[in-house]
Amino acid sequence: MVVTVILTYLVIGPVATLISNSLAWLVSALYSIPYVGGAIAGAILGGGFGVLVMFGLHWAVLAIAISNIAVNGFDYIAVVTAVGPFVGMAQGLAICAKARSTKVRNLALPATISQICAVGEPLMYSILLPLKKEYAINIVCGAIGGVLLGISGAKAYLMGGQGLFGLANYIDPATGNMSDFYKVLICLAIAMVLTFIVEFIMYSDKRAEEALQ
Template structure:
């Protein structure tokens, strides 16, 4: 029909909010359709109407709204980092604190383009650098839970998820399998990540490439020009372990396996 489609550059494959909104709208529409649809026609026409309307509005209305929210978040963080004196410090701390939340909802894609532009124009980036501690903090939180929880089934899930997050930066098993169901564990991991972001903001460390995750991400802080050498990598390692220590300490002190069970 020639109607304009407003889609993010990466499409909707890595997003969550548009899908959640579409499913919610579809469920509401389904209940409404079932109220007036004759019983003999429900099986065929209810899903036909629901899917047709939901997908159409998803592309024309729901998706663009979610994209707008994502773009506004990107503008907010760009403005935040641009504040004089405290911009880098405050920005790194907030991004570190909320990075895992942004990842869950797919909103981290509002920051990735800014980071890539910084790498291509400035040769370095502070956004990707500020989140160095999140996987280490999350892994340390799971390790604290592993030590205190003697349930074999839980330990069988927590240990590999901890190794995956801490050493290799793959956090999905840890987030969705352990931290989010516990809620407090997710918050404690975010606190540790925020402390790591604070250290990065104070030190001024930046990444010079979009590299690996976990311990391999430390290499991204090596200055290829040789001006800063490995100084930024050292600060990245410090931020990683301090964030991990904070997350571990809070979780070990507050985690009660019996209450969680």
């Protein structure tokens, strides 16, 4: 116990802080690149934000988004991080639609419902990580969705809820302009359809049963 506390304060904490600060710098640097910066940052954050959440490193990125909204009234970073719950939702729906295994469906259905509120841990730990290929699909499709959102130039005006309840974040509260809302909606719809098709094709009951034994 004493050793763990010492390691946390002297090693793990400083290393995590260094990584978080480096990620924040990288994201800011990418967005400053003309034309392609948003797409590159979108690919990294869209595909990798779930990984950052697993290790608690996402707060550095979200801090930039919160600061941007406070200073500028809008932010681009929060937009691309929104793709994860929708990709997960599409994956869960595809698995529920194709799976014949009662065990898999009993895991996938409630986990998919959780994704509506952007609670991704049930799907992540019960399905995606054990099956591995599903996790790879999640990352790739998330990255594609992130690229679309990055290219769209859509802005977030609030740091509210996530998932379906976060769509209002993209409506300009000052003017009521919904152009960013529609951009996000279109990009998320494309990402979800792509994810559903890929997952439906790639999913295998036999592989799932073996992984979840």
